[in-house]
Amino acid sequence: MVGWAIAVHGGAGVDPNLPTERQQQAKQLLTRCLNLGISALRSSASAIDVVELVVRELETDPIFNSGRGSALTENGTVEMEASIMDGNGRRCGAVSGLTTVKNPVSLARLVMDKSPHSYLAFSGAEEFAKQMGVEREENDYFITEDNLGMLKVAKQANSIVFDYRIPTTGYESCGVGVESPIRMNGLPISVYAPETVGCVVVDSQGRCAAATSTGGLMNKRTGRIGDSPLIGAGTYAGDVCGVSCTGEGEAIIRGTLAREVAAVMEYKGLGLQEAVDFVIKERLDEGQAGLIAVSKSGEVAYGFNCVGMFRGCATEDGFMEVGIWE
Amino acid sequence: MVGWAIAVHGGAGVDPNLPTERQQQAKQLLTRCLNLGISALRSSATAIDVVELVVRELETDPIFNSGRGSALTENGTVEMEASIMDGNGRRCGAVSGLTTVKNPVSLARLVMDKSPHSYLAFSGAEEFAKQMGVEREENDHFITEDNLGMLKVAKQANSIVFDYRIPSTGFESCGVEVESPICMNGLPISVYAPETVGCVVVDSQGHCAAATSTGGLMNKRTGRIGDSPLIGAGTYACDVCGVSCTGEGEAIIRGTLAREVAAVMEYKGLGLQEAVDFVIKERLDKGQAGLIAVSKSGEVAYGFNCVGMFRGCATEDGFMEVGIWE
Numbered sequence: 001m002v003g004w005a006i007a008v009h010g011g012a013g014v015d016p017n018l019p020t021e022r023q024q025q026a027k028q029l030l031t032r033c034l035n036l037g038i039s040a041l042r043s044s045a046s047a048i049d050v051v052e053l054v055v056r057e058l059e060t061d062p063i064f065n066s067g068r069g070s071a072l073t074e075n076g077t078v079e080m081e082a083s084i085m086d087g088n089g090r091r092c093g094a095v096s097g098l099t100t101v102k103n104p105v106s107l108a109r110l111v112m113d114k115s116p117h118s119y120l121a122f123s124g125a126e127e128f129a130k131q132m133g134v135e136r137e138e139n140d141y142f143i144t145e146d147n148l149g150m151l152k153v154a155k156q157a158n159s160i161v162f163d164y165r166i167p168t169t170g171y172e173s174c175g176v177g178v179e180s181p182i183r184m185n186g187l188p189i190s191v192y193a194p195e196t197v198g199c200v201v202v203d204s205q206g207r208c209a210a211a212t213s214t215g216g217l218m219n220k221r222t223g224r225i226g227d228s229p230l231i232g233a234g235t236y237a238g239d240v241c242g243v244s245c246t247g248e249g250e251a252i253i254r255g256t257l258a259r260e261v262a263a264v265m266e267y268k269g270l271g272l273q274e275a276v277d278f279v280i281k282e283r284l285d286e287g288q289a290g291l292i293a294v295s296k297s298g299e300v301a302y303g304f305n306c307v308g309m310f311r312g313c314a315t316e317d318g319f320m321e322v323g324i325w326e
Numbered sequence: 327m328v329g330w331a332i333a334v335h336g337g338a339g340v341d342p343n344l345p346t347e348r349q350q351q352a353k354q355l356l357t358r359c360l361n362l363g364i365s366a367l368r369s370s371a372t373a374i375d376v377v378e379l380v381v382r383e384l385e386t387d388p389i390f391n392s393g394r395g396s397a398l399t400e401n402g403t404v405e406m407e408a409s410i411m412d413g414n415g416r417r418c419g420a421v422s423g424l425t426t427v428k429n430p431v432s433l434a435r436l437v438m439d440k441s442p443h444s445y446l447a448f449s450g451a452e453e454f455a456k457q458m459g460v461e462r463e464e465n466d467h468f469i470t471e472d473n474l475g476m477l478k479v480a481k482q483a484n485s486i487v488f489d490y491r492i493p494s495t496g497f498e499s500c501g502v503e504v505e506s507p508i509c510m511n512g513l514p515i516s517v518y519a520p521e522t523v524g525c526v527v528v529d530s531q532g533h534c535a536a537a538t539s540t541g542g543l544m545n546k547r548t549g550r551i552g553d554s555p556l557i558g559a560g561t562y563a564c565d566v567c568g569v570s571c572t573g574e575g576e577a578i579i580r581g582t583l584a585r586e587v588a589a590v591m592e593y594k595g596l597g598l599q600e601a602v603d604f605v606i607k608e609r610l611d612k613g614q615a616g617l618i619a620v621s622k623s624g625e626v627a628y629g630f631n632c633v634g635m636f637r638g639c640a641t642e643d644g645f646m647e648v649g650i651w652e
């Protein structure tokens with residue numbers, strides 16, 4: 001028997017000028033989600049059930065970029081994606097291109113448990129959703145005023161949002177009154193904030209699980225897939241740990257970030273925090289990202305190389321922390 | 327300066343009763359592709375250009391399961407996917423759900439080089455293809471008589487094709503006159519043979535690259551994505567090596583197979599062949615798969631834990647080998 005541990009995140013890369021009120025709302029949501037998970041863990045729920053439960057809550061709340069409140073495509077619509085992995089057996093499920101599914105992480109779970117495949121996308125995923133009878137809504141249910149505004153700003157900035165960092169043009173006209181604004185993916189962080197959500201859990205049996213969910217990049221091309229639904233990139237869980245990442249999609253994909261944490265623990269014998277620090281430092285090159293992780297021995301850790309990451313962690317011995325900045 | 331090396335594959339998991347004529351055709355195609363690559367390498371082409379060139383040839387030829395000759399979805403259509411990775415900088419591109427693009431690997435290359443994203447799928451990928459002006463065909467260009475027949479058999483066998491190995495039912499009625507047929511993905515290998523294609527190259531500068539392309543699983547659900555377009559699973563390339571995998575999709579995804587070869591070289595100091603053997607032995611559990619790999623020092627290697635893999639390898643010092651069985 002091991003002490004359980006849980007971590008949640010709402011995205012790495014935060015506007016340092018984020019209004020205090022929004023910071024408070026974000027911390028309240030993270031706290032609520034942690035408590036939801038803690039409650040379930042105290043009732044001996046399994047890691048895989050807890051990560052799904054918690055990410056559902058994050059998707060349902062419009063605050064972060066997943067489910068309702070997702071970032072918008074260039075066409076002003078929502079295309080959601082998610083993945084989930086059960087460290088116990090390394091089973092996994094993923095979905096992309098969802099337009100009507102209220103809780104993408106739950107559909108990813110159904111792909112894992114109830115479909116003959118590991119990853120379903122776009123109209124095929126939507127069909128599967130209909131067959132499974134999951135809760136569905138019209139696409140505009142997921143669209144918020146906030147994000148409509150962000151999309152407008154992104155388009156005005158006349159920048160294409162990149163998966164990797166390259167110099168942007170036009171940010172000076174994007175309405176952000178900051179000199180040399182901090183940028184991610186080529187846009188000022190006030191316009192583009194990943195806000196992908198995720199949860200990692202190790203339960204009392206020492207089993208790890210991880211799940212990640214997102215609407216993707218603001219102003220993305222329709223059909224664009226990021227790191228969140230990709231096993232080994234945005235999400236990974238094995239015997240030794242569970243990991244969920246957020247940040248610049250290409251950096252996470254080319255760095256196979258989530259798998260990397262586990263790989264250095266397995267092959268270099270690093271402990272969890274060491275592994276997280278190593279990966280953030282060595283695998284990202286110029287990319288910006290963050291991640292949360294738990295280990296089979298009840299530890300929890302996080303790391304990020306950008307300005308801020310919305311996160312919260314808790315362990316069975318009573319430790320609990322919610323934060324945004326370093 | 328390093329001796330260049332190249333390997334190609336046409337799928338792991340081969341029907342031991344494959345007619346000799348088909349075995350010959352397959353070996354001729356592999357030989358032709360190797361020679362194409364060798365020619366380019368002798369003209370100092372870069373690894374990334376060579377893998378694209380060779381995979382294009384494999385896609386164009388109807389023999390294996392990619393481009394024309396792709397496996398069919400449950401609806402009798404073709405949905406193709408591919409990924410490509412340049413070890414020099416670890417840049418990558420991927421596509422899924424293509425229905426009209428003659429050479430998926432080239433669209434994946436364009437995603438990497440000319441789009442703001444890393445992975446495009448379904449209608450978004452098709453739109454990008456139109457904008458890029460790549461060669462396109464009607465979906466039925468990709469459908470062959472052979473595969474229409476296979477789809478019929480798969481449906482008659484009344485089995486769903488799984489991404490992971492579970493006991494199959496109904497194979498006794500699928501018309502295969504073999505007792506206890508070898509199965510992959512729940513179907514007898516005579517009906518289902520992955521035949522995904524791929525190429526890995528290390529050029530004279532010691533740069534590695536990898537590319538993988540496929541039509542996916544026979545009788546798959548529309549929208550199903552396999553391992554081939556997933557960076558770290560079906561394809562990976564970095565400073566130390568380039569890898570392309572084939573076989574049971576879920577096994578490759580949950581094992582992050584392609585990245586694993588590089589990880590054990592980087593973190594455990596294994597040589598290329600050791601790494602390939604280790605990964606095939608330790609990371610597949612009950613899954614069946616194979617892979618080809620090259621290292622920055624000009625080595626080439628392959629491994630598989632199933633019956634047969636269509637492959638060919640060559641190195642600058644004149645070594646050349648094409649094979650199917652152990």
